[in-house]
Amino acid sequence: MSLELLIDILIATVPLMLIFATLFAFTTWLERKALARIQNRIGPNKVGIPCTRIGLFGLGQPAADGIKMIFKENIVPSGADRLFHLLAPILALIPSMLVLCFLPLDFPWLNENSVKAFLLDGAVIFFFAITGLNTLAVFMAGWASRNKYSLLGGMRAVAQMVSYEIPLVLSAVIVVMMVGSLNAGEIAGVQKGGNWFVFSPWGFAAFVIFFIAALAETNRSPFDLPEAESEIIAGYFTEYSGFKFALFFLAEYIAMFAISGLTVTLFLGGGDGPGLAVLPWLSVIWFLAKIFALIAVMIWLRGTLPRLRVDQLMGFAWKFMLPLSILNIFVAGFAWHAEQLDNKFIMVITWLISLAVLYGAASGLNQLNRGKVRPREYKYAE
Amino acid sequence: MNEVIAFWILSAVAVLGALVAVRKRNLIHGVFALLVFFAGLSGLFLLLLAEFIAAVQVLVYIGAVGVLLLFAIMLTERVAGDDGRRMTSRGWPWGLVAAAAVFVLLLLSLWPVQQLSMPKAKDPSEFLTQISDPGYDGKFGTEENPEFGEDDRKPVEQLGRKLMNPYVVTLEVLALLLTAALIGAVTAAQGVRMPKEDDSPE
Numbered sequence: 230m231s232l233e234l235l236i237d238i239l240i241a242t243v244p245l246m247l248i249f250a251t252l253f254a255f256t257t258w259l260e261r262k263a264l265a266r267i268q269n270r271i272g273p274n275k276v277g278i279p280c281t282r283i284g285l286f287g288l289g290q291p292a293a294d295g296i297k298m299i300f301k302e303n304i305v306p307s308g309a310d311r312l313f314h315l316l317a318p319i320l321a322l323i324p325s326m327l328v329l330c331f332l333p334l335d336f337p338w339l340n341e342n343s344v345k346a347f348l349l350d351g352a353v354i355f356f357f358a359i360t361g362l363n364t365l366a367v368f369m370a371g372w373a374s375r376n377k378y379s380l381l382g383g384m385r386a387v388a389q390m391v392s393y394e395i396p397l398v399l400s401a402v403i404v405v406m407m408v409g410s411l412n413a414g415e416i417a418g419v420q421k422g423g424n425w426f427v428f429s430p431w432g433f434a435a436f437v438i439f440f441i442a443a444l445a446e447t448n449r450s451p452f453d454l455p456e457a458e459s460e461i462i463a464g465y466f467t468e469y470s471g472f473k474f475a476l477f478f479l480a481e482y483i484a485m486f487a488i489s490g491l492t493v494t495l496f497l498g499g500g501d502g503p504g505l506a507v508l509p510w511l512s513v514i515w516f517l518a519k520i521f522a523l524i525a526v527m528i529w530l531r532g533t534l535p536r537l538r539v540d541q542l543m544g545f546a547w548k549f550m551l552p553l554s555i556l557n558i559f560v561a562g563f564a565w566h567a568e569q570l571d572n573k574f575i576m577v578i579t580w581l582i583s584l585a586v587l588y589g590a591a592s593g594l595n596q597l598n599r600g601k602v603r604p605r606e607y608k609y610a611e
Numbered sequence: 612m613n614e615v616i617a618f619w620i621l622s623a624v625a626v627l628g629a630l631v632a633v634r635k636r637n638l639i640h641g642v643f644a645l646l647v648f649f650a651g652l653s654g655l656f657l658l659l660l661a662e663f664i665a666a667v668q669v670l671v672y673i674g675a676v677g678v679l680l681l682f683a684i685m686l687t688e689r690v691a692g693d694d695g696r697r698m699t700s701r702g703w704p705w706g707l708v709a710a711a712a713v714f715v716l717l718l719l720s721l722w723p724v725q726q727l728s729m730p731k732a733k734d735p736s737e738f739l740t741q742i743s744d745p746g747y748d749g750k751f752g753t754e755e756n757p758e759f760g761e762d763d764r765k766p767v768e769q770l771g772r773k774l775m776n777p778y779v780v781t782l783e784v785l786a787l788l789l790t791a792a793l794i795g796a797v798t799a800a801q802g803v804r805m806p807k808e809d810d811s812p813e
Contacts, residue, residue: 315645351767354666361674368681372639384685391678411767464664 232346241344244336245329252517253482254291260528262287267532301471306375309468313373318469318476321366324359325484331356332490332497333417337510347413354411356491357398360446363484364390367465370477374468382464385539386455389445392543393452396550397442400435403561404495407432417499423515425498430583431561434591436496438554440523442484443488445546447481450531489523490516549594556590617658626650638684646677663767 258273262328265272273287305314330346331353339345346352362386371383404426426432445452456464492500496566497519500512537545560583567579628648635641649672743791774782 313639349662351666354663354670354767358666358670358674361670364674364678365643365681368678368700387678387682391675394674409768565728 233336235345240338241346242330244338245334246326249326249329249486252480252486253479254295256485256524257294257478258288258290259524260531261290263525263528264532267529269476295475298472298475298515303471303473304468306468306591308375310373310375313354313469315473317366317370317373317567318473318480320369321363321480322476322483323489324362324366325480327482328356328359328487329490331413332487332495332516333414334490334516335500335509335512337513342349345414348415349412350415350571351411353405353416353491353495356413356487357394357401360484360487361390361394361409363446366480370469371465374465378461378470379465381461382455382457385450385461386465389452389454389546391543392546393442393445393550394545396438396554397446399554399558400439400442401491401495401550402558405432405563406558413494417494417501418467419497420498421501423501425496425501427496429564430580430587431564432496434553434557434587435561436492438557439492439496440551442494442528442550444527444530445542447484447488449485449527451534451536452542453536454539454542458542474500483525485495485524486520489520489527492523543557544598548598552594553587553590560586566608614658618655621651621654621658623649625655639681642677642680642684646673649673649677661766663770724807 243370273290276287276289276293277285278284278289305311331349333347346355349355367390368383368387371379371381371386404416405411407426408419410416416513420426427436444450448455454460454464456466461467466474469477493516500516502515502518504511505515506559564579564583567575625648626644628644628651631644631646632641635644649668653665653668653673656662656668
């Protein structure tokens with residue numbers, strides 16, 4: 230391997246890992262602060278600059294947590310499968326780190342010769358293939374711990390991830406269909422100049438389905454059943470401590486960044502935003518800002534919504550999201566043909582019809598899934 | 612040279628994974644070893660510049676088949692996996708014969724490839740892309756376009772066009788088959804529906 234190629238690879242990968250690991254530390258702080266405000270607390274506010282009383286809103290908290298995690302004891306249960314217990318956190322981290330390179334982040338230090346994985350013909354399908362490996366890590370952790378709560382958590386995670394992967398991929402198909410490419414750079418490029426996919430009825434429906442499924446894929450609240458602390462302790466990482474636990478934590482947040490990044494690429498125009506003509510490197514800033522906007526919504530949802538029941542979780546995926554996303558593919562297909570005609574009037578009609586169809590389908594499915602729960606009748610109290 | 616080193620490493624990983632998958636008593640370990648084999652195979656596809664097939668290999672075999680296998684094991688009784696039963700049966704010579712037969716058949720079907728003249732491509736990796744293309748017709752570099760154009764750099768798009776144009780019937784037949792299998796699986800899982808007791812004439 231030539232040295233130049235090695236340097237190109239390192240330039241393309243190392244900053245990516247460093248930037249997202251730093252953002253991870255910042256996001257844990259942000260999440261704790263935001264949740265605390267939602268619950269009328271202050272949140273972390275003590276750890277600031279060492280040896281002084283300066284608190285800096287607790288911004289030093291991630292560093293303190295990291296140091297604590299490294300020095301904690303690594304406990305492996307005596308009945309556990311030691312090899313798999315060790316491998317699971319590593320297997321969780323690798324895919325989430327790996328898929329970051331498929332995000333169309335055009336850093337200013339990348340030039341013509343740099344290795345850009347997002348320009349790969351098929352980057353989006355690689356993204357889905359590799360994020361699917363997370364499921365295995367979760368299962369491995371649950372099984373290797375030899376703890377029934379871990380195993381329950383692992384099984385829940387696998388069932389949930391397998392179910393929600395289908396609407397996730399099906400809603401991404403719409404964008405791939407419209408662009409005619411699986412190349413992440415090309416998909417982001419098509420949406421330049423405010424021409425984002427989220428600004429069309431089919432794109433908006435796909436965006437909402439994609440985002441909900443992404444929440445479930447990353448085990449975020451309200452879909453955090455695999456780690457439901459009121460039911461199964463901590464789910465699949467019940468038996469993990471110290472740095473292995475930190476690795477799971479890191480993997481989960483990196484996966485959040487990655488899937489938000491893909492949402493931004495597919496629906497929110499990638500690095501598109503004002504001021505790009507003057508300063509091209511702003512695209513990275515815009516991209517990260519959009520990722521953080523999505524993360525903020527995730528934190529907000531976590532502070533707001535209660536956790537789903539298992540049957541509600543499965544029913545929502547199979548009876549609501551799946552039919553809606555399949556219908557959406559048909560709608561997008563008609564819209565694509567209408568776009569080929571290049572006629573303003575036909576486009577307006579298509580918009581109205583697809584809005585009506587999607588809204589009708591969503592409310593109809595909602596009615597069908599309502600179940601037979603009647604309002605409670607009070608016999609003795611009025 | 613790099614390709615050769617990568618090929619040997621990936622092949623070694625794949626073969627080791629396959630061996631462990633067959634030899635391990637512990638079922639879960641066996642499944643994960645099988646997944647390592649699939650990953651090695653996907654790496655080999657990547658080495659052939661068949662990136663779409665590599666991605667699909669990971670998506671389907673590791674992501675779907677592997678998880679399905681794990682599910683099936685979880686639904687059986689011996690979850691822990693370790694049991695003292697013997698792994699070898701007396702039928703192993705027949706297995707060996709079958710394996711050898713499959714190997715020879717594959718070799719025979721691959722033989723014509725070697726007989727063909729070398730491609731007109733600039734480097735061997737592009738030759739490999741062309742072979743891994745499902746629309747490969749045994750010829751390299753079309754008559755009117757012996758050099759590789761810009762289009763050949765987009766294997767996924769080519770694959771999509773081939774699937775839609777000459778192979779659309781095959782695709783549809785496969786889709787029908789898979790749908791039939793899906794419906795069959797649902798029916799089999801549902802079981803025979805017993806008539807309700809109050810429906811009976813008594």
